[in-house]
Amino acid sequence: MSLSPTTIAGAALTAGVLAAAAPAFAEAKAPLTAKAGGQKKTLTIRGVTTRADAIALRVSPARPDALQIDYGDDGTGDLHVRLGTFARVAVQPLGGDDVVRIDASVPASLPIRVDGGTGEDELRVDGSAGFDLFDASPDGARVDVTRGLDGEAIDAGGVEALTAAPGAGADLVRAGDLTGTGVDRVTAQLGADGFADKVVLKGTEDDELVELDGEPGRLRVFGLPSAARIRDAEPGDRVTVATLGGDDAITASTVPPGVAQIVEDGGEGNDELFGSQGGDDLLLGGDGADVADSRQGDDHVVLGSGDDVFRWTPGDDRDLVDGQTGKDTMSIGGSDDDERFGLTADGARLRLERDVDAIALTGIGVEAVDLDPRRGADTIAVGDLTGTPVAAVSADLGDDAADHVAVDGTAGDDALSVAGDAAEVQVAGARAAVRILRPQAADRLTVDGLGGTDAFDAAGLAPGTIGVAFDQ
Structure with a gap:
């Protein structure tokens, strides 16, 4: 049975399903129908205009036992249907750009079906x-x-x-x-x-x-x-x-x-x-070979499985990097200033500090660090990284400035060696292997054995490549 707004006033369906007041929409043909099917009845709410409907469903404090239907969504209920007299609701706007709004007061247990039809239609849930x-x-x-x-x-x-x-x-x-x-x-x-x-x-x-x-x-x-x-x-x-x-x-x-x-x-x-640009973000790489550039803000980066890369450049802030599984690399850039980069162990964590802007980065489960200090007379200090998974450190010195690389051995007996030429110098025997890319004669390399009885060997270094000093 279908009832138009002009005939529903004061009426009820013979099945006893609906009792509602009439809305003031003269052009509506059949905004409400009830389809009986045993004890399972569907309340069907239809649009009233082919231009644009706004239909809101709510349960008002004044009628907590009824579903209120608001044509126009103006806060005034046009029809009320007793809850419990139907099992589900179907909303069918006509043509046009329609909005159907479901208020929070409508029981979440009530099944609702919305068919937007033609036009750009919106479902809003409060x-x-x-x-x-x-x-x-x-x-x-x-x-x-x-x-x-x-x-x-x-x-x-x-x-x-x-x-x-x-x-x-x-x-x-x-x-x-x-x-x-x-x-x-x-x-x-x-x-x-x-x-x-x-x-x-x-x-x-x-x-x-x-x-x-x-x-x-x-x-x-x-x-x-x-x-x-x-x-x-x-x-x-x-x-x-x-x-x-x-x-x-x-x-x-x-x-x-x-x-x-x-x-x-x-x-x-x-x-x-x-x-x-400055929020404290969380970046999750997941599976695969990922690249993460956290930008500004004190960010947390979890690279996940795979051989991943974390990139940091000046202007970025203090980040925490968790490499997880795979061979993971922290790629650190510098500026045109004279800078000092220091790498030390903090238990199983890597601590990487940059004196300009007082930046400190933390690496967990990171196996490699690539440093590109760029221009300026820079210092790169690689401490004893025992306890961390860091196995390789590289530094690119090809900027024509007089840079300094300092490498520490361990507290034990070390066999430290320096070898290479103008393309690359390798420092072996420390906890992490160190590669110096594009060294120049004006650059300096200091190797400190720390404690223990240490051995030093530079026989494999081409003359004039870089200034080398060993410190027992």
């Missing part, structure tokens, strides 16, 4: 004052939007935009790979409520180039199956971009500090990760 979980995942050509840990999914089709507005509380918004669903825009409206919200956006198993940009309070993500917008973001919020498989690139290099904490998760594949 949250509560407490913890909210919204999860959008593909279901063929449709998308399931789940509210809460055990709520029924909102089954949406013909919808081009999804908006989750969790409101107050420490909330979680997740959007999976929505390829093929027709959803091309996802918005998380976090509310700037002072709570630490989390947004997780997933890519595909293919190669992807994902770019984040934004300004305080707003963040945009391009390159995923659905473009994403995060509104009313705060520095305590966390936004994760996970590109899953494929050789991916994720960059947040234009995002200023103070927007939100950014997490870049490359997943499987040979990925490139670039951090933000």
Whole structure:
């Protein structure tokens, strides 16, 4: 049975399903129908205009026993249908750019189906004052939007935009790979409520180039199956971009500090990760040979499995690098200033210090360090790295300035040797093998045996390559 708004006033379906007041929409033909099927009835809510509908569903405090239907989403309920008299809801806007909004007061256990039809349609789901979980995942050509840990999914089709507005509380918004669903825009409206919200956006198993940009309070993500917008973001919020498989690139290099904490998760594949301009980012390489450039901010980089590279250049800040498995390298750049780089052991960790800007980096599970101090009269001091996994250190001195490399042995008996020519000099016998690339006669190399009874040998060094001094 179908009832028009002009005939539903004061009426009830013979099955006793509906009791509602009439909305003031003269052009509507059949906004409400009820289809009986045993004890399982569907409440079907149809649009009222072919131009653009705004339909809101809520349970109002004045009628806690009824589902309120608000045509126009102006805060005024046009129809009320008693809860418990239907098993599910179907919302069917007509043509035009429609918005269907599901309020937090609508029970999450109520199955809802939304069919957007023609036009650019949006499904908006609002949250509560407490913890909210919204999860959008593909279901063929449709998308399931789940509210809460055990709520029924909102089954949406013909919808081009999804908006989750969790409101107050420490909330979680997740959007999976929505390829093929027709959803091309996802918005998380976090509310700037002072709570630490989390947004997780997933890519595909293919190669992807994902770019984040934004300004305080707003963040945009391009390159995923659905473009994403995060509104009313705060520095305590966390936004994760996970590109899953494929050789991916994720960059947040234009995002200023103070927007939100950014997490870049490359997943499987040979990925490139670039951090933000000043936020404290988390970069996760995952499986594969990855390259991570954290940029500004005190960042945490977890390279994952594979032979990975972490890059640091002047202007970057104090980062923690966890190489995990594989042969991992810290690639450190310098400036035109006279600089000192010091490498020491801190238990099993590598501590790398740069005197300019008082920078200190920490390396865990890192096997190699490549230094390119560039111009300036630079000093590179390689301490006793016993206890760390660092096995190789290289330094490129080809800048025509008088540079100094100092290499320490160990507290035990060392057999230290220096060999090479103008292309490369090797220092062997210390905890880490040291390679000096493009040495010049004006450069100096000091080898200190520290404790123990040590042996020194420079017979393999070509004359005039670099000045060498041994210190017992």
